[in-house]
Amino acid sequence: MKILEPATEGTLAELPEAEIEDVERAIARAKAAFPGWRAVTPGDRAALMRRLADAIADQRDELATLEARNVGKPIADARGEMGAVVDLFHYMAAAPERLFGKTIPVAGGVDMTFREPLGVVGLITPWNYPLWLASTKVAPALAAGNTMVLKPAELTPLTALELERIALDAGIPEGVLNVVVGKGRVVGERMVQHPDVAKIAFTGSTEVGKRIGQLASASIKRVTLELGGKSANVIFADADLEQAALSAPLAVFGNAGQDCCARSRILVERPALDRFMEVFEKAVTALRVGDPLDEQTQMGPLISADQRQTVASYVEDGAPVAFRGSAPQGRGYWFPPTVLCPVSNDERVTREEVFGPVAAVIPFEDEEEAVRIANDTVYGLSGSIWTRDGARALRVARAIQTGTISINSNTSVRVTTPFGGFKQSGLGRELGPHALEHYTELKNVYMATG
Ligand code: NAD
Numbered sequence: 001m002k003i004l005e006p007a008t009e010g011t012l013a014e015l016p017e018a019e020i021e022d023v024e025r026a027i028a029r030a031k032a033a034f035p036g037w038r039a040v041t042p043g044d045r046a047a048l049m050r051r052l053a054d055a056i057a058d059q060r061d062e063l064a065t066l067e068a069r070n071v072g073k074p075i076a077d078a079r080g081e082m083g084a085v086v087d088l089f090h091y092m093a094a095a096p097e098r099l100f101g102k103t104i105p106v107a108g109g110v111d112m113t114f115r116e117p118l119g120v121v122g123l124i125t126p127w128n129y130p131l132w133l134a135s136t137k138v139a140p141a142l143a144a145g146n147t148m149v150l151k152p153a154e155l156t157p158l159t160a161l162e163l164e165r166i167a168l169d170a171g172i173p174e175g176v177l178n179v180v181v182g183k184g185r186v187v188g189e190r191m192v193q194h195p196d197v198a199k200i201a202f203t204g205s206t207e208v209g210k211r212i213g214q215l216a217s218a219s220i221k222r223v224t225l226e227l228g229g230k231s232a233n234v235i236f237a238d239a240d241l242e243q244a245a246l247s248a249p250l251a252v253f254g255n256a257g258q259d260c261c262a263r264s265r266i267l268v269e270r271p272a273l274d275r276f277m278e279v280f281e282k283a284v285t286a287l288r289v290g291d292p293l294d295e296q297t298q299m300g301p302l303i304s305a306d307q308r309q310t311v312a313s314y315v316e317d318g319a320p321v322a323f324r325g326s327a328p329q330g331r332g333y334w335f336p337p338t339v340l341c342p343v344s345n346d347e348r349v350t351r352e353e354v355f356g357p358v359a360a361v362i363p364f365e366d367e368e369e370a371v372r373i374a375n376d377t378v379y380g381l382s383g384s385i386w387t388r389d390g391a392r393a394l395r396v397a398r399a400i401q402t403g404t405i406s407i408n409s410n411t412s413v414r415v416t417t418p419f420g421g422f423k424q425s426g427l428g429r430e431l432g433p434h435a436l437e438h439y440t441e442l443k444n445v446y447m448a449t450g
Contacts, residue, residue, distance in 0.1 A: 006072035018182030033175030053089035224428030229381030233263035311356030380422030
């Protein structure tokens with residue numbers, strides 16, 4: 001299969017496409033490696049993970065360049081993601097020696113709990129943050145003593161293959177991490193249905209997440225799902241409007257809007273609308289859209305021609321275009337950052353995940369209406385609230401049905417804090433201390449002492 005470079009439409013690599021037999025072999029390798037990996041002492045497993053983190057750090061620049069070229073994301077962003085990957089492996093390296101159980105008071109003996117690995121886990125990832133999203137699964141899976149098969153997205157498999165190589169070089173035993181590059185409908189579905197795979201960790205669209213949930217239910221396979229979003233950026237009139245408006249562009253146009261946490265519904269309290277739009281427009285038109293390998297670039301192209309067509313269709317629906325940023329002409333899947341205003345929450349563009357640089361501004365009258373609109377969606381992944389009123393900030397943060405929300409900030413993801421969705425945005429949590437629960441089973445042991 002041809003791997004393309006979205007900024008040039010040129011071919012970056014050609015790879016053989018895995019078929020059913022290849023994924024069967026990968027699962028068999030992971031199964032064979034499980035008893036050995038599980039038996040590695042916690043201290044040794046931690047040491048191997050720290051070596052892996054250091055090896056990734058050593059190759060950070062090469063990995064960032066590969067990711068930037070394959071996804072079309074700005075090199076500065078890609079380098080930041082590689083830094084987060086290193087931090088994540090270090091963070092999870094602390095886990096093998098801290099998978100604590102409990103003792104529970106009972107009559108006649110001692111009761112204790114253990115966290116045990118699941119076995120072979122299947123990891124399926126999308127194309128927007130390839131190595132980061134693979135690492136959010138590989139790191140806790142390794143720490144807990146599982147072996148794994150990782151299937152990266154067809155469009156962006158290159159850094160996953162590099163991770164497999166780096167892991168082997170760092171001393172992670174053969175068969176523990178197996179990467180298979182193939183189609184979701186073929187090798188992905190086989191992983192979900194395979195009797196030797198104990199769990200699927202999936203990041204991708206809600207549509208595919210539902211299919212995975214259905215298929216996995218046949219064998220009560222464990223599943224964690226990180227799915228789509230339609231997050232709200234709620235701006236009250238008493239906010240620091242300057243700061244809210246200056247940070248709003250990258251809150252939705254970061255990664256060219258191909259971000260599950262994109263705050264693509266910007267809710268603005270009516271008295272602040274004109275001032276907000278004035279500063280927002282300046283910031284959007286100043287965004288540097290262009291060559292992903294240029295250090296100054298803030299937004300690159302979309303991932304593919306298909307994606308560009310899909311994104312364009314939302315603008316063609318006809319909501320008023322308030323303004324647009326720039327985009328290069330010529331080769332590459334470019335699309336200018338586009339702001340629609342005013343938009344109601346009942347349009348296709350405000351109900352569906354666009355996954356491209358299109359933001360819809362929805363005016364609101366008061367706090368109650370803001371919360372109602374923010375919650376009027378099937379999704380619940382991320383979001384922001386901008387206000388100087390601390391009590392209101394917390395009240396609204398508690399009222400919005402979402403897995404993660406920021407007050408006076410547009411960040412969503414940290415290595416050390418839980419991340420995941422409410423409603424149709426997902427099931428389970430990644431990152432932070434909660435991630436390991438999803439890569440272990442809880443065993444209860446009772447010993448009679450009478
Ligand atoms: P996608 O669902 O099309 O594909 C994701 C992965 O699933 C790919 O590896 C694909 O090959 C595989 N796949 C496809 N069909 C499959 C099937 N039937 N069985 C098994 N595997 C299958 O998603 P995408 O287009 O690559 O990524 C964009 C989506 O990912 C967006 O909806 C975005 O919101 C979501 N996403 C969510 C998060 C999060 O953490 N919640 C993060 C990033 C992206």
